[in-house]
Amino acid sequence: MASRYDRAITVFSPDGHLFQVEYAQEAVKKGSTAVGIRGTNIVVLGVEKKSVAKLQDERTVRKICALDDHVCMAFAGLTADARVVINRARVECQSHKLTVEDPVTVEYITRFIATLKQKYTQSNGRRPFGISALIVGFDDDGIPRLYQTDPSGTYHAWKANAIGRSAKTVREFLEKNYTEDAIANDNEAIKLAIRALLEVVQSGGKNIELAIIRRNQPLKMFSAKEIELQVNEIEKEKEEAERKKSKKTV
């Protein structure tokens, strides 16, 4: 039955599904995991690095992209679709700045991206974008924001979320571990992001990429060394916690 409503995405199935949009969400699950966390004074984006072929230039395989000085996004899904969406978003950010003489708010650019995605679910001959995006940044009022969009064109604000391959596992981890204490200071928020990713990433810190934005500061990408430092700290804390546990049981 499903196959008769696959062809043109402008067609609803008898039970109200838009199958192409749902299939696009499956395409998102094929991308590697990305996690976003909104702290009190910081927003963090962590991604699982896609393993690159030997001869491939690593710099050109990036999941975290800046849309403007104060907004950045991570995506999961079809690489080419992401490139197109990011380009359009970047142009819109500059166009807004020139027209209104104010930088975009995070909500504005998220709404723009979501509207773009929705348009593609309602035109004939086109397929939806096969990406979900996590958009983070600070507005002029200094409030940190995290938004998530999906192929259907919906967007929501989140305190913490994950998209991509093992999103469900990471989200469950975040639901358990996202407390006011966990995001009390910037370092804790960064550690929470890394711990969430370590749940699902194979071979540990080498395959993690991290980016943060602090209030009134530009985007900062962590180097491999800095990530390793954080990972080592996390492992030490884990060992200590286990030692305390075993002492208690004894």
Next chain:
Amino acid sequence: MKISFNDKSLQTTFEYPPESSLQEEEGEAEESEEEEQEEEEDEEEDEEGRRETPEDREVRRQLARKREVRLLRRQTKTSLEVSLLEKYPCSKFIIAIGNNAVAFVSSFIMNSGVWEEVGCAKLWNEWCRTTDTIHLSPTEAFCVFYHLKSNPSVLLCQCSCYVAEDQQFQWLEKVFGSCSRKNMQVTVLTCRHVTDYKTAESTSSLHTPFLKALKTQNFREPLCCSLLEQPNIVHDLPAAVLSYCQVWKIPAVLYLCYTDVMKLDLITVEAFKPVLSSRSLKGLVKNIPQSTEILKKLMTTNEIQSNIYT
């Protein structure tokens, strides 16, 4: 329309009668039309026979030689003198056909023991040409045979090449030949696209991938999944192996996984897991968590090549 071989009016469609009988038969328009067609065909055949030159025959001979299935000794270019199972008598034969079945066997069965390669099959057809066996990747076509070092009567075949219809009989002859068929059990694992699965249920209620089994009359052990229902049929090499086993009364079972992803896919490979509980495979599998790791590695090395998803 049902055609009966006993129907006299249609008899002539199935054999080419000798010239003399053609002149005798007269009467109905149908029959005369058929006669005319046959006469033409006979004439054409004669003409073709006249047209076939020694070169044509040479080309046909070369093509037959090219499509020959050769069974080679391990890592060499020398062919086996007898069939594989005559040289290595076996009590348990596991055949994995197709890249998902091969990945399953590589990760779950081959890593739980030391397996030694005993031979490989080299063949060529329009769809594939088998590559050399030194570095096997999931994307290449090969057909390799192994036996377990600790128990040499357990044989395993990984076949990820397409064996054409005219080559299946040769493959069977070169592998089974006139081996002793007593105390042998064959297990075949393969995949098929779910669009080939015919069922009265609604297709939206099917949860792919799922496993179905087909067994020969002599197979008495309990199955790990439900039997394949009619009117579904099995194709290609798995069908040839099963037919061979049925004819020679060898207990054999085929576990067929219907999937919606024909490329190498983790979920499809994991759908074969119920087979690990079968009597024939139980003793061969030891370390399942490690196998899952190996499988994941196999998948990632395959996926690195693709840049579509990030």
